Every structure is written in C-alpha cells, then in structure tokens.
Amino acid sequence: MKKNLTLGLFGFGCVGQGLYHVLNETQGLKASIKKICVKDPNKTRPLSSSLFTFSGDDILHDRDIDVVVELIDDADAAFVILKKALQHGKHVVTANKKMLAEHLEEIYFLQNKYNRSVLYEGAVCGSIPILRNLEEYYDNDLISGLEGIFNGSTNYILTKIFEEKKSYSDALQQAQELGFAESDPALDVKGYDPKFKLCIAITHAFGLFVTPENVINLGINNLHDLDLKTARENGYTIKLIARAFKSGNTVYGFVAPQFVEHYHPLFSVRNEYNAVTVEGAFSEKQLFVGKGAGGYPTGSAVLSDISALTYDYRYEYKKIRQVKEVIFSNDLCLDVFVRLGNGKNISTYDFEEFHSGYAANGQHYLRGRASLSKIKEWSQWKDVGIILAPQAKFTKQKQKSEVEDYSLA
Amino acid sequence: MKKNLTLGLFGFGCVGQGLYHVLNETQGLKASIKKICVKDPNKTRPLSSSLFTFSGDDILHDRDIDVVVELIDDADAAFVILKKALQHGKHVVTANKKMLAEHLEEIYFLQNKYNRSVLYEGAVCGSIPILRNLEEYYDNDLISGLEGIFNGSTNYILTKIFEEKKSYSDALQQAQELGFAESDPALDVKGYDPKFKLCIAITHAFGLFVTPENVINLGINNLHDLDLKTARENGYTIKLIARAFKSGNTVYGFVAPQFVEHYHPLFSVRNEYNAVTVEGAFSEKQLFVGKGAGGYPTGSAVLSDISALTYDYRYEYKKIRQVKEVIFSNDLCLDVFVRLGNGKNISTYDFEEFHSGYAANGQHYLRGRASLSKIKEWSQWKDVGIILAPQAKFTKQKQKSEVEDYSLA
Numbered sequence: 001m002k003k004n005l006t007l008g009l010f011g012f013g014c015v016g017q018g019l020y021h022v023l024n025e026t027q028g029l030k031a032s033i034k035k036i037c038v039k040d041p042n043k044t045r046p047l048s049s050s051l052f053t054f055s056g057d058d059i060l061h062d063r064d065i066d067v068v069v070e071l072i073d074d075a076d077a078a079f080v081i082l083k084k085a086l087q088h089g090k091h092v093v094t095a096n097k098k099m100l101a102e103h104l105e106e107i108y109f110l111q112n113k114y115n116r117s118v119l120y121e122g123a124v125c126g127s128i129p130i131l132r133n134l135e136e137y138y139d140n141d142l143i144s145g146l147e148g149i150f151n152g153s154t155n156y157i158l159t160k161i162f163e164e165k166k167s168y169s170d171a172l173q174q175a176q177e178l179g180f181a182e183s184d185p186a187l188d189v190k191g192y193d194p195k196f197k198l199c200i201a202i203t204h205a206f207g208l209f210v211t212p213e214n215v216i217n218l219g220i221n222n223l224h225d226l227d228l229k230t231a232r233e234n235g236y237t238i239k240l241i242a243r244a245f246k247s248g249n250t251v252y253g254f255v256a257p258q259f260v261e262h263y264h265p266l267f268s269v270r271n272e273y274n275a276v277t278v279e280g281a282f283s284e285k286q287l288f289v290g291k292g293a294g295g296y297p298t299g300s301a302v303l304s305d306i307s308a309l310t311y312d313y314r315y316e317y318k319k320i321r322q323v324k325e326v327i328f329s330n331d332l333c334l335d336v337f338v339r340l341g342n343g344k345n346i347s348t349y350d351f352e353e354f355h356s357g358y359a360a361n362g363q364h365y366l367r368g369r370a371s372l373s374k375i376k377e378w379s380q381w382k383d384v385g386i387i388l389a390p391q392a393k394f395t396k397q398k399q400k401s402e403v404e405d406y407s408l409a
Numbered sequence: 410m411k412k413n414l415t416l417g418l419f420g421f422g423c424v425g426q427g428l429y430h431v432l433n434e435t436q437g438l439k440a441s442i443k444k445i446c447v448k449d450p451n452k453t454r455p456l457s458s459s460l461f462t463f464s465g466d467d468i469l470h471d472r473d474i475d476v477v478v479e480l481i482d483d484a485d486a487a488f489v490i491l492k493k494a495l496q497h498g499k500h501v502v503t504a505n506k507k508m509l510a511e512h513l514e515e516i517y518f519l520q521n522k523y524n525r526s527v528l529y530e531g532a533v534c535g536s537i538p539i540l541r542n543l544e545e546y547y548d549n550d551l552i553s554g555l556e557g558i559f560n561g562s563t564n565y566i567l568t569k570i571f572e573e574k575k576s577y578s579d580a581l582q583q584a585q586e587l588g589f590a591e592s593d594p595a596l597d598v599k600g601y602d603p604k605f606k607l608c609i610a611i612t613h614a615f616g617l618f619v620t621p622e623n624v625i626n627l628g629i630n631n632l633h634d635l636d637l638k639t640a641r642e643n644g645y646t647i648k649l650i651a652r653a654f655k656s657g658n659t660v661y662g663f664v665a666p667q668f669v670e671h672y673h674p675l676f677s678v679r680n681e682y683n684a685v686t687v688e689g690a691f692s693e694k695q696l697f698v699g700k701g702a703g704g705y706p707t708g709s710a711v712l713s714d715i716s717a718l719t720y721d722y723r724y725e726y727k728k729i730r731q732v733k734e735v736i737f738s739n740d741l742c743l744d745v746f747v748r749l750g751n752g753k754n755i756s757t758y759d760f761e762e763f764h765s766g767y768a769a770n771g772q773h774y775l776r777g778r779a780s781l782s783k784i785k786e787w788s789q790w791k792d793v794g795i796i797l798a799p800q801a802k803f804t805k806q807k808q809k810s811e812v813e814d815y816s817l818a
Binding site for chain 1: 427431434435437438530536537538541542545546547548551674677689690691692693694695696697698699700705706708709710712713716717720725727728730731
C-alpha cells in the first residue's frame with residue numbers, strides 16, 4: 001500500500017524548484033514538502049518564507065519528515081546530511097554524484113545498519129533510469145559492459161564545436177549560461193563528473209565498489225585544433241565516453257575522449273543529451289538516451305526516487321550479493337592518438353605497440369597501443385592531448401613487444 | 410529474501426531454448442526448469458526426453474512448479490494455459506502479445522483474484538524494458554506520449570528496402586529466414602503485431618485498457634515504388650510507427666507507416682531493432698533502443714521477469730489506480746499522404762483539410778488532413794496506400810472545413 005511521505009529538502013536550486021512544482025501537479029504521488037533548508041537568508045524565494053529554514057536540524061529533528069531530499073552542491077556537507085538523516089531514521093534521496101562515488105561502500109553499509117533507503121537515480125545520467133534498470137532489469141542478464149556519454153555539458157560543448165565550429169571557450173561559456181555545466185567547470189571538462197557517475201554505475205552493473213581515485217579520467221580540456229581536423233577529415237566526431245567492462249573476474253573502467261565513427265550509436269547523441277549502452281550476453285546491446293543536464297531532467301529522476309519510496313523501494317545491490325571475488329583493475333592497454341607539442345618527448349618504445357606517427361604544425365601525433373598507466377602519466381603533462389582511437393581495442397597489459405624505432409621528424 | 414523457483418515451460422522454440430541455456434549459465438538466478446510441455450512428440454529435442462511432456466496437466470498439476478513460462482504461438486491456447494496456471498496458484502511469465510492485448514483487463518482482475526503475478530516484458534519490444542520502466546520509473550512523471558518502432562521484422566524489411574534497394578518480397582523472405590517475422594507475416598506487415606504491443610503499453614503508460622479492435626492499424630503491405638521515390642527524393646525514410654498520446658482525459662493511439670526525416674530519433678533505428686520514445690512533462694523525451702525480434706532478445710526479457718518473481722514482483726498497474734476517467738478515442742485527424750491507383754476515387758472533400766495533390770505513373774497522390782475513420786475506410790480499399798506525413802500534426806476531428814475542389818487529372 002502506498003504511504004504518504006513528508007519531505008524535507010536541502011537546497012532549492014533549479015532541481016529543487018522544479019521538483020516543488022511537479023509535486024504539486026502530480027495527482028498520484030502522495031508526498032509533500034514540509035521544510036526546505038537553504039543557505040542564504042538574504043535571497044528572495046518564490047515561496048512563502050514559512051517553508052524555509054536555515055538550520056538543517058529543523059528538518060533532521062522533525063519526526064514528521066520521512067525523507068530527506070538532498071540537492072546541494074557541496075559533497076562533504078551532503079555526506080554529513082546523509083549520515084545524520086539515516087541516523088534519525090529518514091530515507092534519503094540525493095543527486096550528489098561526487099559524494100556518492102566517494103562514499104558508496106559506506107552508504108551501502110549505513111543503509112543496512114539503519115534499515116533505511118538511499119536512492120540516487122538523479123546522480124547518474126539525469127533523466128535516464130539507468131541505475132534502476134541495472135539493479136532490477138539486468139539483474140540476471142550477464143552484463144558484459146556499459147559505455148556512454150555521462151556528462152551533458154561536455155557533450156553540449158563538443159556538439160557546438162563540431163556542428164557550429166565554435167571555439168572551445170565559447171562553447172563552454174554557452175553551456176554555463178544554459179545551466180548545464182557544474183559550478184566548477186573542471187569537474188566536467190576534465191572528466192571528473194562522468195567518472196563519479198561511472199563509479200556508481202559500476203557498483204550496480206558489476207557488484208563491486210570502486211572509488212574515484214582508482215579510476216583514470218581524461219578530459220576534453222586539452223583538445224587541439226589538430227584533433228578537430230583529424231576528426232573532420234575522417235568523418236569522426238569526438239565524444240567524452242565513460243566505459244566499464246568485465247573480463248573474467250576483472251572489471252575495467254575509465255573515462256576518455258574518443259574519436260567516434262558515424263555509425264556508432266553514440267555519434268548522434270547531441271547537445272546536453274546523455275546516453276548509455278548496456279551490453280549483455282543475452283540482451284545484446286541496448287541504448288538509453290535522455291537529457292543528462294539541467295534541473296528538470298534531474299528533477300524527474302529525483303521524483304521517481306521519491307515515488308519509489310512510497311512503496312518502500314530499496315536498491316538491493318543484488319550483484320554485490322551474487323557475485324564473488326570481482327576485482328577492479330587498471331592493467332589494460334588501449335589504442336590511442338597521443339598529440340604532443342614541441343619539446344615534449346614520448347618514445348615509441350613507451351607504447352606496447354606503436355602503430356604510426358606524424359608531425360604537423362609543430363605538433364606530433366603518435367598512434368599506438370599504450371598502457372593505462374602510461375596514458376595517465378602522459379595526460380598529466382602540459383600540452384599533451386590523448387584521444388582514444390575509433391573502435392579502440394582494449395587488451396590486457398603485456399610485456400612490451402619489440403617495435404621498430406620511429407624517429408620523429 | 411530470494412526464493413528458489415521451479416519453472417514449467419510451455420513451448421520450446423528459439424526463445425525457450427535460449428532461456429534454458431542462459432538459466433544454466435547465470436550464477437545468481439535461483440530458478441530451474443522442471444518440465445517442458447511441447448506439441449510434437451516426433452521432433453528430436455536437444456535435451457533429455459525426461460524433461461519433456463505432451464500433456465499440459467503434467468505442469469499445471471505439479472505442486473512443485475511455482476511459475477508457468479508460456480512461450481507458445483497460439484494466443485487462444487495461451488490464454489487457457491494462463492488461466493489454468495493462475496487457478497492452480499502459479500505465477501505466469503508470457504511473451505504472447507496477441508493474447509495479452511485481447512485479454513489484459515481480465516488478466517488484471519485474475520491476478521488480483523488469485524493473488525498471483527503475470528509478467529510479460531518480453532511481449533513488448535523484445536529486449537527493451539519498456540513496461541517495467543513505464544510501470545516503475547515513469548510512475549509519477551506525467552507521461553504525455555510514447556511512440557516507437559514496435560515491430561522488428563517490418564523495420565528489418567524497411568531497412569533492407571531503403572538501404573539495399575531490395576524489393577518488398579525479397580526483404581520479407583529474408584526477415585522470415587532470419588526468424589524475425591511471425592509465422593503469419595500478415596501480423597507483422599499489416600501492423601497487427603505492433604498494435605497488440607501498443608495496447609499493452611497504453612495500459613502501463615496511461616492507466617486504461619484498450620482492446621485491439623478499437624485501435625486502427627495500417628501496415629506496410631501496400632507500399633508502392635512511388636512511396637519509396639517520394640521518400641528518397643525528400644531525404645526521408647519510412648518507418649512503421651506505433652504511438653499513443655494523451656490530451657486532457659483522452660488517450661489516442663494508432664499504428665501507421667510514416668515518412669521520417671533524418672533528424673528524427675527513430676530515423677537511425679535500423680534492421681531488427683526496436684525503439685521507444687517516452688515523452689514526459691518533466692523528463693522530456695527519452696529514447697530506448699534494443700533488439701526487438703529474435704529469440705535471444707525476447708529470452709532476456711523473459712529471464713528478467715523470472716528473476717523479478719524471485720523477489721515477488723508484480724505489476725502494480727499504478728496508473729489504473731491513480732488516474733480516473735481516462736477514455737480512449739479515435740476522434741482524431743492526421744496529416745497523411747494517400748496514394749490511390751487508377752479507378753479509385755477519393756474526393757478532396759473527404760479530407761478535413763486538403764493540402765495538395767498530383768498524379769504520376771498512373772497513381773494519384775493526395776495530401777491533407779483526414780479523420781482516422783476516413784483513413785481506416787480508405788486503408789481497407791485495394792490499391793490504396795496511406796503514409797503519415799513527416800512531423801504529422803494530430804488534431805481533434807472537427808466539422809469539415811470548406812476546401813477548394815481539386816480535380817484529379
């Protein structure tokens with residue numbers, strides 16, 4: 001039987017405001033907001049001031065409130081709120097991917113300890129119900145991999161760069177003005193935001209916990225005109241892709257920009273849209289596409305989580321219970337394009353397999369298969385850009401094979 | 410806590426066989442097949458003969474069996490099996506869309522009466538978890554519409570016609586050889602199969618029951634070379650689209666071929682793939698793509714239903730409980746291309762709004778807005794083809810407006 005829920009909100013940005021309005025418009029959902037905790041007492045609010053408070057305790061200590069909906073920006077503060085809410089016997093709905101990625105294992109145990117539910121569909125790919133599907137529907141399908149566009153603002157930027165030939169900085173600014181970008185754009189463009197989401201998705205897809213510092217993320221912040229030229233000449237686009245896959249008992253995962261051919265399912269996913277491809281042994285490839293950035297798409301996911309709580313829904317983390325001894329590894333080689341400016345030096349011997357290289361406009365392009373650890377090292381150098389090859393092959397790291405020395409002109 | 414389930418299968422075609430193998434390969438799923446009821450005693454079977462029976466009662470009267478998995482072709486026989494299974498206290502998993510569409514309201518009541526669950530994700534769009542998502546995830550999002558490619562074999566045929574310039578009959582034969590087509594191809598090409606699926610989806614999306622005879626279906630069986638030429642000249646493709654949408658308290662729905670422009674999300678859904686676009690007030694447009702025909706994709710959906718029964722899942726039909734007084738109506742006008750051969754006559758006055766017309770190669774093309782009832786009447790004539798205009802507008806039927814007489818050459 002459905003319960004009536006009383007909600008306490010933390011944060012009243014665009015997601016919170018959208019949520020408020022749709023709650024009022026939805027006939028079937030038995031949930032109402034009792035209190036909203038906000039930070040700034042001087043801001044004018046569109047609702048009665050009696051609804052607002054500046055002290056979290058007004059929500060956490062209110063016995064009428066069943067569910068804390070946490071929609072603030074600060075990951076550390078959000079984690080404190082989450083823990084206190086559970087301690088006070090409240091369920092939690094949150095969209096804070098950074099907080100979740102960093103603390104998911106603890107949150108898993110806290111849910112058991114306090115016998116309360118934490119739901120966070122809004123944290124991963126906005127409006128796409130990917131967690132619920134991984135958790136419920138792909139339960140016993142043998143999932144072999146998932147990949148997708150997990151960040152709306154970088155996808156928006158890349159779309160504008162490719163379709164409207166905008167510069168990187170103009171496109172970034174436009175994304176920020178439209179509210180698609182995080183307040184710290186580095187989280188988006190350096191690939192942290194999609195990495196947080198990937199960590200969360202890995203838990204629900206493969207049944208293990210992996211923290212963000214163990215996952216390698218390359219961003220689009222080092223894109224160079226030469227990369228765009230290479231893409232255009234070959235009919236490719238560039239997408240920032242998060243992916244994870246399982247081989248035997250090992251799960252691999254990383255975030256990196258990639259050249260994408262026109263027949264790839266992610267090629268036509270444009271603007272602020274997100275997409276996830278789920279590959280199963282039995283269901284083959286399935287694609288989910290939906291808006292991944294902006295208050296309303298995230299709000300719709302938050303709403304579904306609240307609705308799920310009216311019938312006592314909890315993530316069961318079934319794969320954690322089912323699957324034994326899965327480990328996460330970065331012991332992997334990828335086919336990449338490495339671009340480096342003058343004065344940098346990467347030996348062709350640094351590749352596991354060197355394929356080709358050329359120099360143009362003061363930039364060197366090296367193409368080959370390199371280990372993730374090398375790729376990570378190079379990505380931290382200034383003036384080096386790394387993009388995965390189209391249809392990049394992934395192989396386990398191996399002894400460096402003998403390759404011909406290639407002398408850069 | 411998860412239960413161990415004992416299954417009895419009816420039918421052992423490609424879906425049943427795939428299911429059997431994946432059940433053996435899946436670590437987490439606590440379900441095993443005890444008995445399989447098949448029709449033909451003379452067929453050689455790939456498994457021990459002790460597993461098979463030719464009498465349904467061996468399954469229906471076996472108290473060890475918790476779940477009847479019904480995977481036979483015959484809709485009437487399937488409904489008898491379903492009712493008996495529920496009467497005997499068994500849950501049912503089925504992929505029989507015709508049976509479901511014809512009897513869904515009764516099946517809804519039978520589930521309540523016998524307190525047993527009937528799950529049928531495999532009946533709608535193969536591997537795409539659309540019912541579960543409509544039921545669970547879009548619970549309280551205000552869904553305004555859904556449209557999609559609900560039939561894999563016609564999509565395969567249309568893809569081959571457009572991309573490989575195959576003839577209609579060659580493409581149909583190829584689809585049949587690949588096992589994508591129903592044993593009676595008329596179910597596919599005349600649009601009955603997607604209509605059955607649409608009826609089921611309407612229940613879970615909008616909270617009302619609608620039987621197939623109330624829904625209008627046009628197929629692709631009357632496609633003419635002139636239609637293909639029109640499409641190619643305009644950069645369109647043709648897709649057979651099922652759609653339903655809600656306006657106020659009224660739900661509309663129908664199946665019809667449509668000219669589709671290249672930027673439409675369904676344009677690039679090719680071969681045997683299915684796709685569904687769900688439009689919500691809050692989540693905006695979301696697209697789900699997956700394989701819609703063939704034994705394995707359907708088998709994966711059946712597997713997920715079985716898995717869901719291990720934790721007592723039932724469709725709650727929440728929208729039926731939430732939404733009051735929704736009605737289904739065909740009182741609608743659509744923008745269509747009507748092609749008619751020599752000797753046929755449709756007056757331009759038969760359109761609500763006549764837009765244009767021309768004659769070529771002995772065929773007449775009339776374009777305009779017509780009522781669904783007229784469209785249905787015309788579609789039953791020989792040598793008449795009807796295709797929805799790209800971005801067809803839908804309007805409520807109204808008094809016929811005065812239009813200029815257009816004399817066909």
